[in-house]
Amino acid sequence: MWSVMQKVFIAAVVAGVLALAVSFSPAEARISTADAAARAQERFDGQVVDVDLDDDDDDGVKIWVYEIKLLTRDNVIIKVKINADTGAFIEAKGDNLIPYIRRPKS
Incomplete structure (x- = not known):
């Protein structure tokens, strides 16, 4: 389990990264940074x-x-690629991904 301090740190890092990414996203990207992150967490x-x-x-x-x-x-890192134009999942990399795959909602 993660400690409260680890959760607070992760939340702060995510908020900062999302704020920076949104402010520097090129016009070519059609989905938002937050949407891309949500799609990765759906999988x-x-x-x-x-x-x-x-x-x-x-x-x-x-x-x-x-x-x-x-x-x-x-504490396993999973790297997920999402197409910024379409929002489509491209690929995921990491050690032993199977336990972390989310089942689609029916």
Whole structure:
């Protein structure tokens, strides 16, 4: 379990990161930083600790992607990529992702 201080620290970091990312997001991004973070949390159980908006070269085509880092209750970092134009999930990386996958709501 996370201590109260860890939760407060994570909340402060997330708030700061989201504020910075929103203020520096290029016009090309169609979904917000908060929406991208929420989409990552819909797929995986973890707290958002970092959000970056970067251009990504996908088979020779540059697209804007949000790269979101989630911290799980077991201190595992999951890196999730979300298409900034469409909001579509691209990929996730991390050690043993299976226990942290959220089941879709029916």
